[in-house]
Amino acid sequence: MPVTITAILFALIGIALAIGGGQLLMLGGSPYYIVTGIAFLVTAVLLFLRRxxxxxxxxxxxxxxxxxALWEVGFDWWQLGPRGGLIIVLGFWLLTPxxxxPLGFASPTTGFRYKASAGPLAAAVGVAVLIAVISMLIDSHDMSGKLPEDQVAAAPAMGxxxxxxxxxQYGRTPFGQRYSPLDQVNVKNVANLTEVWRYQTGDVKQPGDVGETTYQVTPLKVGNTLYLCTPHNWAIALDATTGKQKWKYDPNVGLNPDRQHQTCRGVSYYADPAVQANAQTNAQCATRVYLPTSDARLIALDAQTGQxxxxxxxxGVLHLEQGMPYNPxxxxxxxxxxxxxxxxIIIGGAVNDxxxxxxxxxVIRAFDVNTGALVWNWDSGNPMRTQPLPPGQTYTANSPNSWSVLSADEQLGLVYVPLGNQVPDQLGMNRSPSVEKYSSSIVALDINSGADRWVQQFVHHDLWDMDVPAQPVLLDIKRPDGNVVPALVGPTKQGDIYVLDRRNGQPIIPIKEEPAPSGTIPEDFSSPTQPTSDLSFKPxxxxxxxxxxxxxxxxxxCRIKFHSLRYEGRYTPPSLQGSIIYPGNFGTFNWGSVAVDPERQVMFGMPTYLAFTSQLVPRAEVPPKGQDEKGSEQGLNRNDGAPYAVRMGPFLGPLQVPCQAPPWGYVxxxxxxxxxxxxxHKxxxxxxxxxxxxxxKIGVPGIGGPMITKGGVAFLGAAVDNYLRAYNLTTGEQLWEARLPAGGQATPMTYAVDDGRQFVVMVAGGHGSVGTKPGDYVIAYALPK
Structure with a gap:
């Protein structure tokens, strides 16, 4: 009976492999599966016949x-396992008595039945197990080395x-370095960090919330107070030492199913120097917190009271819908x-993709931080006209927007704006010359006038949603020739890290143009070349x-899907048959940006690798509203008013795991x-x-950002497992981790309290798009007293 059942199992496996393998072979794929399927079927027949x-x-x-398997992937355990796991298990099963x-033979003289010889199969299975063990000890994806530890700049500009x-500020200063000069917590003692306090905001995900309800805030710390916001835009002040709530303000944004995101990455803090100079620090609104909300308001609050x-x-309320061409x-x-x-106070905005x-x-707008009066507006559709828009007029509809965080250098008088793409992201027809110039770029604007001083574009004629997603990071770099250059570091979704002279946008690390795939729908075109930086994490x-x-x-x-979709490498255009977009929409880098140490002039980041698919759907084939639609990174994006919708999402297999092999995330x-x-490192x-x-430790995707301290430690949550981790900045070695009660898709920060202790704070609230556990936690860690 066991042999018969085994034969049936082998026959079913053979049929599945032969059918799928035949389809794969017809698509130009590997012949292994059909050959192995036939071998399984022959084995099944022989088992039925008791041979x-x-x-x-x-x-x-x-x-x-x-x-x-070894020819395809070498000693990569995570790729060898799926190829050979079932085969080895069945091998052990066939070796059982x-x-x-029943497959042996009976002695003609004694009638004793001898078992079939186990030698060849036992040897084959033994070698396979040995190879598996060896592969577990080899990390073929790891790159080990050390960053220089020299303090290149004794007194670096931090902004x-x-x-x-x-x-x-969000990145600690307007330079966005995510670097703290505190060193009490260092590589020698960070393993002793323990939780000091835990606060729950009470703002939890609601049944009527949109799918992408996320908690991405990085708190601010001024004096002995932390300032933060929540997904539904509550503003909260906490005692930085104890975590006790000082005040809370609820702007009552309500629920709106038309919002693509329900989140808040941070608030802005301002101390009025005129009031401070008059020693009126306790005067009403002498210090202020500015709260952006998901119903297009910017609200000024008294930092001391929350009023x-x-x-x-x-x-007290700035209405950001002013000058917009449609109901926002x-x-x-x-x-x-x-x-x-x-x-x-200079602000952009997110539009629904x-x-x-x-x-x-x-449009990017600058308002007087005290009065809220509009000072200038820079509209990429009309970039030369920066004087305040007169009442009754509107800005250019559907121009590239800046949904991420801006940086500023007051000494140079420039604000640096990361720009996205014109919606629809995957359709490039009828774009204006200004869109073609400014889309997917960083533009430097004059702080006082809003005038465009320079622009550096990172994707030409973007058809892939390759917004510049991250706050540009500013630092002064001492070049090997001894010259000090004011620099800007711009991480991108496509994996390139652009290092520019922030005075003029010229590359410090070379940029070159590379050939890009062609072939789009008839109405569109693609750029024959795309820029790439010599510093790149492109896959x-x-x-x-x-x-x-x-x-x-x-x-x-997944192999069948790979050959069924169009793919010619990075920048494969979207298509009617469906294209693989790699890096995908989450990018190699996203809004979490990177962290830099301006003294050592080194960078720490978290490149992520997750392929997406993008299929254009002709308008006549788009289902009625309410069916299979979602204006986000997954599902049908309707693109109402355009000739095509787009169906997109991660490139996943039938078990809803990525079709591409891990690792999917590194530091x-x-x-x-x-x-x-x-x-x-994974x-x-x-x-x-x-x-x-x-x-x-397979190396998983993540979305969020890192933070560096002078103690030589980098902190990072972000990964889709719920941990906050500390790393040795010099080597990338993990030194410590703390289990989080929810997803840690935010960027940590650090500060000192009155008794001299250094705290590290992490917000854990989850991310709707990546499916991590939601929550409402703010957690502080410190060394034992």
Whole structure:
């Protein structure tokens, strides 16, 4: 009976492999699956016939599969496992006595039944197991090395007059370095960090919330107070030492299903120097917190009490829908904190990707930080006209917007704006010359006038949603020749890190144009070349051998999907048949940006690799509203008003795991003086990605940002397992981790309290798009007293 059941199982496996393998072969893929499927069917027949040669044939299957797997992927355990796991398990099963005895022969003299020979199969299985063990000990994806530890700049420019123990803006200062000069916590003692306090905001995900309800805030620390916001835009002040709430303000943004995102990345803080100079620090609204909301308001609050500062704008509220060409309810708002520089509060805004062609303007506006009066507006559709827009007129509809965080250099008088793309992201027809110039770029604007001083574009005629997603990071770099250059570091979704002279936008690390794939729908075109930086984390092009799965079956399905979709490498245009977009929409880098140490002039970042698919859908084939639609990174994006919708999402297999093989996430260190990458290590485990809490360090995707301290420690949450981790900045070695009660898709920060202790704070609230656990936690860690 066991032999019969085994034969049936082998026959079913053979049929599945032969059918799928035949389809794969017809698409130009590997012949392995159809050949192996036929071998399984022959083995099944031999088992039915009780022939001992079935065991020897299966030994040949094991050997051939092992040779094929090693040829394709070498000693990569996570790729060898799916290829050989089932085959090895079945090999062990065939070696059992209750299988081999019925397949043996009976002695003609004694009648004793001898078991079928186990030698060849046992040897084959033994070698395969040995190869598996060896591959577990080899990390073929690891790159080890060290960053230089020299303090290149003794007194580096950090931007703004921020005390060492405080954190005044999203990236700590207007330079966005995410670097703290505190060193109490260092590589020698960081493993002793323990939780000091935990606060829950009470703002939890609601049943009526949009899918992408996320908690991405980085708190600010001024004096002994933390300032933060929540997904539904509550503003909260906490005692920095104890975590006790001081005040809370709820702007009552309500729920709106037209919002694509429900989040808040941070608030902005401002101390009025005129009031401070008169020693009126306790005067009403002498210090203010500015809260952006998801219903397109910017609200000024008294930093001491949380009361609305009624002298700002319209009784404390600046209505960002002013000058917009359409009704902005749910379609326009700021998810990121505005930057404050030179007495101005400068703000962009997010528009809903791919909902409609009737989107709001991507205008960048500067308002008087005290009165809320409009000082200037820079509209990429009309870039020469920066004087305030007169009442009754509107900005250019659907122009590239800036949804991420801006940086500023008050000494140079420039604000640096990362720009996105014109919606629809995947359709480039009828774009204006200004869109073609400014889309997917960083533009430097004059802080005082809004005039365009320079622009550097990173994607030409963007058809892939390759917005510049991250706050530009500013620092002064001492070049090998001794010259000090004011620099800007711009991470991108496509994996390039652009290092520019921030005075003029010229490259410090060389940029070159590379040929790009062609061939679009007839109405569109693609750029024949695309820029790339010599400092790049762009992935190697995918091949069939990179397809992955939990088993050999879903891996085979992913191989079939790979050949069924269009793919010619980075910048493969979207298509009617469907295209693989790699890097995908989450990018290699996203809004979490990178962190830099301005003294050592090194960078720490988290490149992520997750392929997406993009399929254009002709308008006549788009289903009625309410069916299979979602204006986000997954599902059908309607693009109302355009000739095509787009269906997009991660490139996943039938078991909803990525079709591309891991690793999907790393931590990396770069010497910015030379542009050389020192190390690249897998980051994160599958602990929260699988039904069982398995701690396998496979290297997982993440979205969020890092933070560096003078103590030589980099802190990072972000990965889709729920941990906050500390790394040795020099080597990338993990030194410490803390389990989080929810997803840690925010950027940590650090500060000092009155008794001298250094705290590290992390917000844990989850991310709707990546599916991490939601929550409402703010957690502080410190060394034991």
């Amino acid at each position: 001992g040669i079935a065991v020897h044939l299966y030994a040949l299957i094991v050997v051939c599969s092992l040779v094929w 209750w299988i081999r005895r 703004g007059n921020v005390p060492p123990g405080e954190w005044h 609305v500062c009624t002298t700002f704008a319209d009784k 309810a749910g379609y326009y708002y700021s998810t990121s904190p505005p930057v404050i520089a030179a007495g101005k 791919n909902y409609s062609t009737k989107e709001q303007s991507g 190697q092009p995918l091949q069939e051998r990179n397809m992955w799965g939990i088993t050999m079956f879903d891996q085979m399905v 990396t260190g770069v010497d910015l003086r030379t542009g050389k990458t020192a190390y690249k 980051n994160g485990t599958v602990y929260d990605m699988t039904p069982l809490p398995l701690p396998f």
